[in-house]
Amino acid sequence: MSDSEITVGGVCSREGKDCYVGDGGACSEGKDYPNECQYFEVKLKETTENPELKQYRIWWSGNNLGIQDLSQIRARGESRFIGVFGSHDTGKTTFLLIAYLNYIRQGLKLSYKFAGSKSLVAWENLSSYSRLDTTKSTFPPHTSRQSERVPGLLHLALRDNESNLIDLLLTDAPGEWFTTWSLNSDDPNAGGAQWMATNSDMFIITADCNKFAGENRGKARKELFMLFERLIPFTKKKPTALIWTKSDELVENPISDRMKKQITDKLLFNIPHAKQYKVTIENPDSVTNVIHDLLLENESFRQPIIVSDPIVSNSPFMCYRGSHV
Ligand SMILES: Nc1nc2c(ncn2[C@@H]2O[C@H](COP(=O)(O)OP(=O)(O)O)[C@@H](O)[C@H]2O)c(=O)[nH]1
Ligand SMILES: [Mg+2]
Known part of the structure; x- marks a missing residue:
């Protein structure tokens, strides 16, 4: 040396x-x-x-990953892409942050275990808001509309019960992207949402309990229905979850049965295989359970590869088909 x-x-x-x-x-x-x-x-x-x-170069910086980094992650093994869709202020970033904090806090107790991240700096930047003072829990800032056509990607490496490594890529995109995309998928500002829909292996759609119980519930319902309709062709045969965020608020501000039925009926009509979950910052397991169910469902959606080996002759020697086959 x-x-x-x-x-x-x-x-x-x-x-x-x-x-x-x-x-x-x-x-x-x-x-x-x-x-x-x-x-x-x-x-x-x-x-x-x-x-x-002596210095060594690494391909990640710890910040959000970009499109170039996807090939590096995908090259090392099994990766899954989770797209989080929902309009502004519906709890998307908080959902991602709670997932990260629960994985690192619960250690080995969860069925999928935290095994690292290439975007630790980005995760820690988000989580500093909720860690500063535990008595006054504050939330991450609004994800601003970026001009880029690809959302900031957050990475989580998990290990399942058999120690298989799974690379999870999660999107943290501004809600305005989806509102624009729902109205017009050809809008130049909707490119990021279209990219997400095309590339996601699993879909999470956020429905904010607060909004469906509040004054602007009609507007919130219209936005959600338009998003369901836009997602129809992309979610076919892909695990999809509708998550009711901020469900801790339901005690004070319940959603009417009529509103709940309308949303459930519309979801059943547009994305029949989608499952519904209630999540809240007060129960971090409610967040990681959604991810675990999606991962398990994703396994069952995947078609096994059927390898057929034709019997050429009774002699194994005759089965040899050359080194290029
Ligand atoms: N009560 C309550 N409020 C929440 C919860 N999750 C998010 N929020 C609130 O919703 C706001 C928007 O959340 P954010 O994650 O930034 O939404 P995004 O725009 O969809 O990414 C936050 O500032 C919080 O005030 C929750 O579980 N319970
Ligand atoms: Mg956000």
């Missing part, structure tokens, strides 16, 4: 397109050192005489 470390500075011609090596990320061509890559123009080369300074 050499005692010196070579530090290289320069410009990658693919920077910002599909490589983030200048941003501290790994080379998209998979090279250990940027100067080994054909797209990298070396501008500075320094040799440091200290072996302890």
Whole structure:
């Protein structure tokens, strides 16, 4: 092992397109050192005489993952993409945050166990709001409408009871995307919602209990119905959950039976296989249970691969079909 470390500075011609090596990320061509890559123009080369300074590049920064990072996650094994859909202020970000906190707090008690995350910084940024003062629980800030067409992706690695690793990717998108998308799927501001619907393996739709009991319940119902209709072609044969968020508020502000029936009937008509759950920040297991049910359902939706091995002859030797088959 050499005692010196070579530090290289320069410009990658693919920077910002599909490589983030200048941003501290790994080379998209998979090279250990940027100067080994054909797209990298070396501008500075320094040799440091200290072996302890040896640095390794990793492809994640800990912040929300982007579209480029998906291929890295997918390359390492089983991954599942959960799209969280719902209009502004219906509890989407809080749902994700409670899921993360419950996985890390409950340790080995849950049936799917926390096994790491490539977006720990993003999770911790969100959770700092609810951790600052436990007596006064505060909520994460509003997820602002970004111009990007891909939502910030949050990552959770889980292990099932047989220790299989599952990479979960969850979307934290601004509610305005879905409102725009429900009205017009061709709207330029609806690209992110369309991308999510196309790429999700499992769907979560948020229905805010507060809104269906309040003054603007008619507007909330209209928005939810439009979202159901827009999601019809995407949710076919995919596990889907309608979650009633902020269900702790139901004691003070109950939803009328008529309203509940209208929503249930509409859901049955548009997405018949969707299941309904009540979730609340007061019961973190209510959140992780939704994710566990979706994961189990996803297994049953997946078609087993049937391998047929035709019998060519009674002799096993004759079954050999060449190394390229
Ligand atoms: N009472 C109650 N309020 C909640 C709960 N979850 C979220 N909220 C409230 O809903 C607001 C919006 O939540 P947020 O997760 O930002 O919604 P988003 O816009 O859909 O991401 C928060 O500021 C909280 O005041 C819950 O379980 N119970
Ligand atoms: Mg949000």
